[in-house]
Amino acid sequence: MINKIKYQKINVNSKIYSLSAIYGAAYIFIDKAYIFLDGDPKSKIEVFLKPKLEMKKDEFNQLIGDFKNELLNYSLREQIVRSNQSIREMIIAQALLSPLYDTFSEFVEEPNKDEESEDPLGITKTWEEHFGKKEISKKKSKNVKK
Amino acid sequence: MLKNKFSIKFYSENAINESIKAYSSLGKIKLEKQKEYFIVYFDKIDFNVSNIIVDEFSNYVLAQMVKDKE
Numbered sequence: 555m556i557n558k559i560k561y562q563k564i565n566v567n568s569k570i571y572s573l574s575a576i577y578g579a580a581y582i583f584i585d586k587a588y589i590f591l592d593g594d595p596k597s598k599i600e601v602f603l604k605p606k607l608e609m610k611k612d613e614f615n616q617l618i619g620d621f622k623n624e625l626l627n628y629s630l631r632e633q634i635v636r637s638n639q640s641i642r643e644m645i646i647a648q649a650l651l652s653p654l655y656d657t658f659s660e661f662v663e664e665p666n667k668d669e670e671s672e673d674p675l676g677i678t679k680t681w682e683e684h685f686g687k688k689e690i691s692k693k694k695s696k697n698v699k700k
Numbered sequence: 701m702l703k704n705k706f707s708i709k710f711y712s713e714n715a716i717n718e719s720i721k722a723y724s725s726l727g728k729i730k731l732e733k734q735k736e737y738f739i740v741y742f743d744k745i746d747f748n749v750s751n752i753i754v755d756e757f758s759n760y761v762l763a764q765m766v767k768d769k770e
Contacts, residue, residue: 573710574769577762577765577766577769578766580762580766581762581763581766584759584762584763588755588756588758588759589758589759589762590758590762591707591710591711591762592707592710593707593709594709595709595710599710604755
């Protein structure tokens with residue numbers, strides 16, 4: 555059993571793992587182990603772990619491995635948060651502004667549905683409907699004379 | 701008398717003071733600020749918790765740090 559021995563030290567490179575990731579991972583393990591931080595946040599961070607309950611050496615090594623995995627997990631989450639920041643801000647802005655849009659929408663003129671259903675460019679009209687039969691026949695007769 | 705030292709680079713004075721308040725019913729806990737460390741002294745600690753109070757206290761300070769950063 556290992557819980558009577560002193561803290562086991564884990565050296566964490568602060569250039570790879572941020573301090574906030576270390577705090578986050580440590581917080582996850584606070585119910586399983588006693589955790590203590592020391593060292594220099596700019597170069598090498600020392601994380602000291604000691605199991606709360608009695609456990610075998612293998613189990614404690616497993617706990618240390620799990621802590622390292624959690625550290626990686628937190629770092630990845632931070633990276634995702636950073637890369638999605640602009641999208642999240644847009645979604646929040648949209649969510650905050652949508653009630654304002656509902657308030658002022660009554661002052662904004664809604665487009666007439668009948669007009670929308672019409673054909674403003676006359677795409678559906680035939681050539682004859684656009685220019686008429688007579689005009690075409692006049693042009694044709696002029697060309698023949700020439 | 702038990703004592704524990706917390707690096708000022710990782711632990712804030714506010715988090716330690718909050719923890720001292722929370723643990724004050726278990727004994728006399730005093731904070732002393734040194735150059736790079738906060739030294740916490742534990743005196744007249746409840747016999748039932750005397751073997752774990754230092755470790756539990758450091759976990760509590762860590763939790764306070766995370767809480768403060770949220």
